[in-house]
Amino acid sequence: MTRVLLYLGAFLLVQAADAQGDSSSTKVPLAGKVYASSETEQRPAALLVDGDLNSSWQSTSPFPDAFYASERQNSLLRADWTAPVGIQLAPALDGNLQSFTQNIPVVEGLAEVRFTFPSPEQIHRLGVRLRNVSQPVQIRLQDVQGNTLQTYTYTSGQNFQHLRFAPEQEGVKSLLLSSSAPFGIFEIGTTAALLQEFIGIELTEDQLVTSVDLKHFPGSASASASALFGGLDRDNLQLIQVLDPAYAGTLTVELSEPMLMRFIEIRHTLLPENWRRVSAFHLQAFAEPNEPSLPGTGPGTGQGPEIPAHWDPYAGVYPSLSALPLTTAKLHCQHADQSSCSHHR
Structure with a gap:
């Protein structure tokens, strides 16, 4: 009898271990709604979650001119402007x-307009299209004291052309356009950094995310950098994993600790060239399954503790998320060229 009980005990231990292994290997997919910085009619954001790894979302192209209308990308839309009485510069910022604006008249020998930022800005790119240019127009980037940091010239030979300059200048408080002859402005805009396009999922509720499956490939020669972000505040997401923009396969990112998230997002940094667009094919977040109650226990049975409706299976197990200095993740290549995929911490 003793030998039978030992065999039975060993059998039950093996069964329990197998059941535990099955539970830990099961991941619960998390639902949500897709959002994106932009999308094309042919390849909308919904294709990120259609289950087809060969279909993809595609952004629009910020350059050559779409960035002008974007408050997220055109930092000059935050600036105030001053011009001679009766001249409205709104068409230059629409x-x-x-x-286009009316011609800026000559007053005391100069036709001038100034755009002033609320606080000093970094200017990465400067785009401008002028009209009725008969004499050179000087475009000066100035600091808080009015010192000129850089100067560009828009000539009469470039009249009506759309030009883009690359100042990469910090500490710019204002832009001053001046000429000895009247001129008008079609459009003017600035970017503060390399432009990004993004796509993400807003989960239906705050969730402890344990892993993420994705296929982030932005397209050939479209992006200089890619990354995965997550968190509770869409405007202040935390970096989870740096991604290789040249990698075209699928990935699994496993978090070293479950992270409470409402938003999870793929971001691509575009090359600053005309007609560059980026893509993403797949994004799916997962949580671990809740531990089941033992038979005859749980709410309403009078046996065992009452389990709250929104039970946190990780309470008391993991440290406070706010105490974690940063998020670490483990990256797995699932197919394609695995040599270009690496482990990051």
């Missing part, structure tokens, strides 16, 4: 390259 994102429409076909609308």
Whole structure:
């Protein structure tokens, strides 16, 4: 009898271990709604979650001129402007390259307009299209004291052309355009950094995410950098994993600790060239399954503790998320060229 009980005990231990292994290997997919910085009609954001790894979302192209109308990308839309009495500069800031201002008149020998930022800005790119240029127009980037940091010249030979400059200048408080002859402005805009396009999922509720499956490939020669972000505040997401923009396979990112998230997002940094667009094919977040109650226990049975409706299976197991200095993740390549995929911490 003793030998039978030992065999039975060993059998039950093996069964329990197998059941535990099955439970830990099961991941619960988390639902949510997709959002994106932009999308094309042919490849909308919904394709990120259609289950087809060969279909993809695609962004629009910020350059050459779409960034003018974007408050997220055109930092000059936050600036105030000053011009001679009666001159409205709104058409120069409406994102429409076909609308234009009146001619800026000459006052005391100069035709001048100034755009002033609320606080000093970094200017990475400067775009401008002028009209009725008969004498050179000087475009000066100035600091808080009015010192000129950089100067560009828009000539009469470039009249009506859309030009883009690359100042990469910090500490710019204002832009001053001046000429000895009247001129008009079709559009003017600035970017503070390399432009990004993104796509993400807003989960239906705050969730402890344990892993993420994704296929983030932005497209050939479209992005200089890619990354995965997550968190509770969409405007202040935390970096989870740096991604290789050249990698075209699928990935699994496993978090070293479950992370409470409402938003999870793929971001691509575009090359600053005309007609560059980026894509993403798949994004799916997972949580671990809740531990089941033992038979005859749980709410309403009078046996065992009452389990709250929104039970946190990780309470008391993991440290406070706010105490974690940073998120670490483990990256797995699932197919394609695995040599380009690496482990990051």
